[in-house]
Amino acid sequence: MASDRDIDNQGPTPDEPARRRFLKSAVASASAVGAAATPLAGLALEDPKAKTQTSGIPTRPFGNTGLQVPILHLGTAQRLDPRYDKLMHRSFAAGVTWFDTALAYGRGSSHRAIANFLTQIDDRKKLWLTSKSGAQSVSGLRAGIDQALAELGTDSIDLYLMHAVDDPEMLDSHYLRLGEELKAKGKTRFFGFSCHDGNVVELLNRAAETGGIDAILFRYNFRRYGDLALNRAIDACHRKGIAMLAMKTQGAVPKEIESVVEFRSQNFTLGQAKLKSVWADQRIASIVSEMDSVALVRENVAAARSEISLSAEESHQLNQLAAFTSGYACNGCKHLCENAVARPLAIAAPLRYLMYHECYGKTERARELYGQLPATARAFSDRELEQACHACPQGIDIPARLRRAREVLA
Ligand code: SF4
DSSP, X not given: OBTBOOOOOOOOOTTXXXXXXXXXXXXXXXXXXXXXXXXXXXXXXXXXXXXXXXXXXXXXXXXXXXXXXXXXXXXXXXXXXXXXXXXXXHHHHTTOOEEEOOTTGGGGTHHHHHHHHHHHHTXXXXXXXXXXXXXXXXXXXXXXXXXXXXXXXXXXXXXXXXXXXXXXXXXXXXXXXXXHXXXXXXXXXXXXXXXXXXXXXXXXXXXXXXXXXXEEEEEOOGGGTTOHHHHHHHHHHHHTTOEEEEEOTTOOOOHHHHTTSOOOOXXXXXXXXXXXXXXXXXXXXXXXXXXXXXXXXXXHHHHHHOOOOOOHHHHHHHHXXXXXXXXXXXXXXXXXXXXXXXXXXXXXXXXXXXXXXXXHOOHXXXXXXXXXXXXXXXXXXXXXXXXXXXXXXXXXXXXXXXXXXXXXXX
């Protein structure tokens, strides 16, 4: 995911037979169920019996809509093969019957690839679809869904999100009325927003107050469990029946930093344990994961289907990992560090792009995004960042990390 990637591909190693057995049996089971899967999106609300059927992946309530959705769905920010995308087909066959896309994904190519996929499976109802527009006006968002529907070759999507919202005014009544309008016209079944940045707590609290929001996609992972304000905001939304969807669940830092804690488990890879830790929170309806290899699809599907819970020891190891690597894990709370500097300066964005490069090898995309930042927002001196460092709850050495970003991305 994102651009919003959510990948931590750590396949089984030869010295871990128990884990391999678990993966093997779970994947075999997933494949078998997936082959006979009841398509989720076909679970029409008008058929109450259908609500209890599953797609092969366990399901949870989608807010208070009465609909069940799979706890894992596919993010498609990665480059998709427009003719025949193996990962989409493998995911779907394994029971992942919900794809998340956006106008901007794949530099605008994601929708077209999914349109071809829909033609190949030959039944729109078999797939749940989320799409998003980054437009910051009502008219732009209205045009965005029309463009999305045209590109996807469908009359309706299941969830339309305002993409990467960080302005609370986008929860004002005219935006919420747009959601009602699009639902009434049948262009989308549900409406909401995604948010990546520092005012997530404010946005969640506001959404719980205003109503009119069916779902929120937000950054959530094992690093955030001690965040009391965030927990209260999630509670407020959950109580109001908003479906809470998690992204960036891997909380990635470079592998060599992550290896400071050697994760040990009889049951899970580290990547699976991170997913399990999010699913342990019953307020989360589903995780979106950008699975960019068949191995990762297998791994994540196996984790979703596993009935084994994370043990206290495994949770403790994740807590240790969060503590030991916090200096490399930017949470995106840019209002803390960027507001501490006297002039507009980009901190959170270049650190995110650095993560794309260091953790996922997405250097080209990272350079492109870094290059789009205004030159003045990229320029900095160590001295003006002193207050920003004091404000950072993660203890990130901001000047050093920004220098690193400039070195590899400029
Ligand atoms: S550098 Fe620190 S304060 Fe700034 S966004 Fe990242 S985690 Fe938050």
